[in-house]
Amino acid sequence: MRKSLLLFVIAASPMFAQRDAVSYVNPLIGTEKSALGYGGTMPFVTPPFGMTNWTPQTRQNKISVTSYNYDDATVSGFIGTHQPAIWMGDYGYVTVVPQVGPLRIAANERAMPMRHENEKAQPDRYSVILSAGDHGNLRAELTATTRCAMFRFTFPSDITARVLVEASRPGVAGGAFLSPRAGEISGYNADRMDSHLGPMKLPNFKGYFVVQFETAPLKTETYGMEQTGDQASRGAYAEFAPGSSLLMRVGTSFLSVDQARENIRREIPGWDFETAAQRLRAAWNEKLSAIQVEGATDAEKSRLYTALYHALLYPRTFSEYGRYYSAFDDQIHTGESYTAFSIWDTFRAENSLLTLLVPERIDGMITALLQDFREGGWMPKWPNPSYTNIMIATHADSLVAEAFRKGFHGFDRELAWNAVYKDAMTPPDGDTARRWLDREEHTPYEARAGLTYYKQLGFIPTDTTDESASNTLEDSYDDWCVAQVARLTGREEDYQFFLHRSLNNRSLYNPAIGLMNGRKSDGTWAPLGSSEDTLENRSRAGWTEGDAWAYTWSALHDQAGLLALMGGAAAYDSKLDQHFSGGHNVHRNEPSHHYGYLYDFGGQPWKTQAMVRSIAAKEYAAGPGGLDGDDDCGQMSAWLLFTALGFYPVNPASGDYMIGSPLYARITLRLANGKQLQVEAENNSATNVYIQSATLNAKPLTVPLITWEQIQAGASLHFVMGPRPSTWASAWRAAPIVAKVSQ
Template identity: 45%
Template sequence: MFFTGRRAPPQAKFQKLTAEDLHPQSAEIEGHWDFGDGRKRTTDKAFLDPESEALKWVNVMLGNDGPEPDLSGGMIPAVAPPFGMTRWTPQTRQNFVSMCPYNQTDTKLHGFLGTHQPAIWMGESGPSQISAGLGAVVTDFDKRGLPFQRSTEYASANYYTNVLDAGVGDIFAEMTATSRVGHLRFTFESDAAPHIVVQASRESIVINQENTPFRKTDNVTFPDGEITIDRKRREVFGWNDERQDRILVGDDLPAKSFKGYFVARFSEPFEDVGISRYGELEPGVTTGTGKVLAGYVTFSSKKVEVRVGVSFISIEQARRNINLEIPDGQTLETTSRQTRSAWSDKLDRLTVSGATPQNRTVLFSSFAHTLVYPYEISEDTSYYSGYVDEVVKGTSYSGYSIWDTFRAETAWLLFLAPERVGGMISSMLQDYQQGGWLPMWKNLVETNIMVGTHSDVIIAQAMQAGVRDFDWREAWEAVKKDAYQPPDRDTELRFEDREEHTPQEVRAGLTEYMELGYVADDLHSESGSRTLDYAYDDWAASIVARHVGHHEDAEKLLERSKSYHNIWNAETGFMEAKRSDGTWAGEKAGWTEGDHWAYSLTVMHDVPGLIGLMGGNKSFVQFLDRHFDGGHNLHTNEPSHHIPYLYMYAGAPHKTQERVLHVGQNDYNHTALGLSGNEDCGQMSAWYLFSALGFYPVDPASATYVIGTPFFDNITLQLPGASRPLSIHAKGASDRSKYIKSVTIDGKQHDSIFITHEQIKNGADIVFEMDATPQVWGF
């Protein structure tokens, strides 16, 4: 999602690589780094855990190469436990909307960042920055960048290290983290005096209308900050109020008093101290407020540890987070092991055979990508709510990229993190209580990005899957509001993409949707996509209504879910947006991050009805063939993700099997260029994981899965709380026997192309009989 427009497709063909080495930035190393002149720095391998087979295959650099923003995948080598509030990353550039803080093409490290940027398309909120240097103190971001070599860099999900060339000596930097605390250690290889800089507030980079970054010379309002240096406590603490999405939600909307608080607690006493403003030093000064503000401390010691607690509540809470998560006396090695254990607890639940080393890297890196969002923002028993602009009791999450993740990511969490799902939905309901609506794209508060109220889908799916630990009645109340109440000023505003200073968007155009049966292109932006999304959300809402006993509403919404019929243009054979007078708006009008090809196939809840509109199975298959053979299936973006599975509905299972395997082979690989499109908070990876298992949630609201073709001979998932494993057996799949001859579930013949969540949520034994030639199974 560009700041002023939707994502463009990549301008370069995705490169399928066959390199033999797995992932050089995450390869298991020998426990030493060469400083270039014969000296070596050794480590006790605290980051290595011989009990974790899975984590060694995770390449945290996967999806972090190529030019921003479209070709890199939008990933960073972050250190944090699953769903961590703050991810700590080495920083090679300033991050902003459409820019990550680290990129493989950079050669200098400017420090380490505690980031709350939930995706490349979203802005930063209350970050923490820390850097180290030797000799003369330099606080300016650009000037403090230190060269490094890729050969001295190691990156994993729980530990990062690098050797930085400070000119007068080397700095051996190490980093690990818990959810709310970064833990860093700097070893200074020089006679020059070491120093550490703690950045309180920084230049706020945003995007202008030409999609290029601009800074203070363009009269951008900078974040404010405050910093205090406390010699007695050996702490540097303060706050900043940076929120790069202010330009989206507007200063007149919630979270006016938001601040990102930090406390940096050091292991060694300070020698000299001072602050800086815009890079100009003020020696001896220990407090300050303002913009582009930093504090610095120098040391006589050659080894310094620092724990940086962060909070959205207060400085005292940031200090408390340190005491709770990394108390005084805890070693960096212990912190690293704890975080590695948190990852291992999830990742080690998956085992695979018949996979190459490269396959394993894609598989386990994908698994790790799905365990990041939504991220927790509650601290202890409370959290800062941007909707009411105060601290409240409860458990809360942020980073809800729901337009992307409702398709497969949330279904994956039902399997592998079911203990989180009820809390995540309860967090959404708290947002409804405090802000009036369920979230669409929540980044602390609603940002009005993307279209549709797909929270309805997440709730329907959870109910279908039997998740009980959230308030079902209140959930229906919130979903019903989405379905029946238009947003404020619905008849006045078009709700353009990222239009500033608008009320919460929810189902913009719902007024005419309920009157005309479609969203009118002359009245609202992205009208074709909105119509189709609202029809699907109506389907989800009808499921929720049925589960809570509101059968009349369920029937009404079920009937309304057929509104997709209203924008089918039988003359052109495509879905097409309509104007309020009933005339067609043209095939290129009204789409969200897709085109008329993708959206003509976006009727996920009623594929048989869509097949009927297209003239039957034969015509439908021909349309799908034209879609794929014409290069219209852009797996780089989510509207195409379900499309390979649609052949199954029309009696051409072999074509689903061919298309799915082709996407898995060509849009994913094991390197830093391993994603053909942006990760989008786990959705790209969730597609791969489900497809590798052999099925995919085409209609996620129903909690059912459509069979495709398994990628590997055997995959086993130890599902949390399940009585037995979910085991997938597909002998020959790794030898490219991609066609399914028969399926059994727990020894019983299975002839349906669908698998329900109920059938497998407590574990199951699924056997695919595979063949190298197309089969009749699934017709």
């Protein structure tokens, strides 16, 4: 064999083939309870932003319980789920269960043992070998499209094969029906686990499904349908010959059974499992390959690309080929829609990441929020798929302002102004008659709880409203966002009004302790509370899932103002030192995500560089237990991705990104406009975390930030790294906000 031919053969062999981005993704990261986290993600098989996510089901999911947990040793089915996060509920789901032997309907009875060494989880497919006891093994494989899934089941050869389709659990309305079409089961599930957390009654809501088999069943039957009430589990099953290798397609819809069938026709028209899986893999590779990294180990690439996979799951598509069901007026409309906006989490960095990676979707996402406003009266804060009143403030204002700031134009800008103006000026129904407790049930839409007092006093009192201090601080940021929308739509008077009101955060600064502090109605300081308090007590003291330390730096738009309140840069940096050394930085919860980057404002950027490196190393790993907390619809992952790039959007609606310390020797971001951002970190290592010098397009960079415009123009950002702090960018200061009251 000629030498050149031999080299070609070696290079073409699987051992030497270049790995694609999908091969580094490990969807099991974050599924195991560990010292780092509690297992809040699931190994979803779905395209980016898929409407229905498919996962093996190791336990019955509900609010605070996900369908899959790595610690479990059995699989009770495969669920088409819409549960976006562990703290949220599911809705309109359907479960399919392969089984042999006696018909077993209850989840604990139908569960089959599995071992993780016989499990393979990827974004484009999932496979597992399940034990069928004395009959040997049952192999299950699945792949998916935006609204559909395809399964391949290989059954033991000595016993009748069965596929059970669970339409609804006990206590849930729903049912399955045997279609007059050969080899088809259809039905619906009307469950919304979060329905008690919001004001909407949705009598028309249903999650529809159609199940089609390539091979005609020997027998089909329904079960539970004859029982009255909702106390029975309902569904259907189909039986097949022993040893069957069975292909099955499942379509889902929120419009109708006919639309679920149409979704199958559009998305999986044939019966070729491998082709369907290859298409899904190509869809993921197209998005994942937008980031290329050099100088990273395989484990680091797994951590990085899994974070990117997580960041591209939400918000989820909620429209079906030009139509969508609205969970805000219970009607079907024409247009494009999205849901699962975990906005209190994702406004911080996840949304900013999407503007870079999938700008083609931003107009549709903003339009979806504006449609919710038009149909339900408000933009939502956590739609799942309707109002849930979970978390605080109206950070959809930030998403709208960021879209304006970054030049997106494919949405109704006048409607956007009306939506953010209502958020800022209209208190929720019964505002002064309620404390607006965390996850209070059956309330009107919360919007900005306590806005009545905020407008009168400049803060929300702790003795009238729960989570009042956090609300005051986050409302101030949202006011700044509304001001930006006013400015960019030519409303100068409104701009000045909201810019001035955005400084209300300063009213909570208590100089005696150097921290933000809730106030009572008479203006006196409220008890500060502590991180050791229960969530209820912290809420009464004014805080949302945190304390004064977690919220003192939370006014994303006014760090220069806070620096002045604290007495200057030295005092500001010293207080940050106390925050970190005192164990107050809780990275698994979002209010502190920008804190590591704040030394940039205080003239000590080398501390930012060391801190963000430390957080990245401590809070993220490549195994099933490698995520602190849950991913919160991409926000935890977005923090890591931005940190890997070397910058972070402290104020996401500003278009500025603060410089940190890039994690790798070189990382390249391919932009949708055909250009790219290349970040090089010369001499980068685990110890060389400090920036010695920096250039942008070969010109000295002397400020610790890069802008949206610089990124979009395509750029080369070059750092020289070293083992010791340097004075690079230490002279930079952010300009304080100066606002006047409109006359």
